[in-house]
Amino acid sequence: MSTMAVPDVAVAPVDEGFWTRTRKVGLVLLALGLLATVLFGALATGEQARFTLSEDAAGAALEVNGTVGAIIFGLITLAAGAAMLAGLPKRWFIPALAVGLVAFVLSFLCWQISAAPAGQNFMPLxxxxxxxxxxxxxxxxxxxxxxxxxxxxxxxxxxxxxxxxxxxxxxxxxxxxxxxxxxxxxxxxxxxxxxxxxxxxxxxxxxxxxxxxxxxxxxxxxxxxxxxxxxxxxxxxxxxxxxxxxxxxxxxxxxxxxxxxxxxxxxxxxxxxxxxxxxxxIALFRTRWGLRTRSVGEHPTAADTLxxxxxxxxxxxxxxxxxxxxxxxxxxxxxxxxxxxxxxxxxxxxxxxxxxxxxxxxxxxxxxxxxxxxxxxxxxxxxxxxxxxxxxxxxxxxxxxxxxxxxxxxxxxxxxxxxxxxxxxx
Structure with missing residues (x-):
């Protein structure tokens, strides 16, 4: 046997109305962005949040004012959520979600690092x-x-x-x-x-x-x-x-x-x-073994007949x-x-x-x-x-x-x- 196709599973389309998955996630990102901008920005201090490129506080580092960083990254999360809520095309869903979540984490870290005790306000990347x-x-x-x-x-x-x-x-x-x-x-x-x-x-x-x-x-x-x-x-x-x-x-x-x-x-x-x-x-998606494995996991009867x-x-x-x-x-x-x-x-x-x-x-x-x-x-x-x-x-x-x-x-x-x-x- 040289080739074999894995039958597709028919999935009926679902009418989600206005509140599509993209808009729901956008609403969540908006809430997270608001939390980051207001709360993290208020709790962060004016101390520098240092992301060191070494294993300790010495050496090169990426530095940002704790309050400024928390607010800026919070606004980026807000922007990502607003774009999704406005009906962002589906192909941009994953990139926008990733940007929003990473910015939220960075806003949180700016707060935490800047508020750390003296000598500990750095993160060794x-x-x-x-x-x-x-x-x-x-x-x-x-x-x-x-x-x-x-x-x-x-x-x-x-x-x-x-x-x-x-x-x-x-x-x-x-x-x-x-x-x-x-x-x-x-x-x-x-x-x-x-x-x-x-x-x-x-x-x-x-x-x-x-x-x-x-x-x-x-x-x-x-x-x-x-x-x-x-x-x-x-x-x-x-x-x-x-x-x-x-x-x-x-x-x-x-x-x-x-x-x-x-x-x-x-x-x-x-x-x-x-x-x-x-x-x-590579083996799962580019070889005969992978094709057979996926067919057995999806439609074993069809695979058996082949x-x-x-x-x-x-x-x-x-x-x-x-x-x-x-x-x-x-x-x-x-x-x-x-x-x-x-x-x-x-x-x-x-x-x-x-x-x-x-x-x-x-x-x-x-x-x-x-x-x-x-x-x-x-x-x-x-x-x-x-x-x-x-x-x-x-x-x-x-x-x-x-x-x-x-x-x-x-x-x-x-x-x-x-x-x-x-x-x-x-």
Missing amino acids: VNIVRGTFLLALPLIFGSLAGVLCERSGVVNVAIEGQLLMGAFSGALFGSISGSVWVGLFAAAIGGSFISLLLAVFSIRYLVDQVVMGIVLNLLALGITGFLYERLMQTDAARYNSAPRFSNWEIPLLSDIPVLGPALFRGNIFLYLALVLVLVIH GVKVLGLRYRNVILAGAVAGIGGASYTLALFSFTKNMIGGKGFIALAALIFGRWSPTGALLAALFFGFADQLATYLGAINSIIPGQFLAMLPYLATILAVAGLVGRVRAPAADGKPYIKG
Whole structure:
């Protein structure tokens, strides 16, 4: 078979009347812009808000008066909202939304940085970018695992368990062997084990995929917790002291201001995550395997009639997804920390949210994961400068954005048509 088309799903047009999605979002941006201009502008001080291009207060910096910056960026948000409310063409929706949201965040930061105690009224951009990618790493791997599964028609709620088993396997076998590469391979196998169970019970025995995913998360938590207490706690030197991947610096690129030190002085997991996003995106949308995967996720019956082995392809993709998530789990134990019970702490569910927010696309999942990572890093930064904004409030913002995305406020999102639906070969 040389070619195969993926049938389109007919969607009936919806008459939204005057209050189109663009105008609704514009109204929200208007409210945010008014808040930024009036409130942030009033609370900001006349001190300079410094965005340093280094890791500390020294060196070059972008400076703006706190009050002036808060007001100007607030007005930009207002302008973006007004343009959308006036009926901006659909092709300008995403750029206008991005400008409005970025300006709102900058207005907020001008207030916070200028109001910080003396000696702390600066934001080190290198640390912010580095921290964003570091916190987003397990989310990137986890959301890519979700893309591989759900584009094939299998709901992957077990990302949490795959990440956890990968972290545990990497720490255990890396410690026993004394090799980071053995640990990395073991992490991929550990994640694949959880995925294999998901595939067998969901595809072969038609168990509800969401329920099966939750059960597998609990199974991974139980297995790793039990073995942690029996092995790692009793003899940490032997079973929980895996070697770590060192950072690899890429010449020339690492000297680029801000992005260079953050992106090109990282460990293997950072580079591997970015490469996997590119490879999976190209494979999914530019290769025969990708065409077949998408057809199985949308119309498995049509794919079957054209010669695609639906069940076999789903098995392979689900197991591959587990390997990707397992490597993501190892980004904790082979680069940062020793293993502890339940160390993933819900990151798998955040990765699932990033998958939805990113519209089941590798590049979309990457951007969503970075958004979550930035929110986490921003909460950490504001805590360091003793901000009056509770860190818990910032931590909930990515989830609120996901709810808005699923509700369709920032664009219609639709899962693959056959996602979660068992296929019984006729």
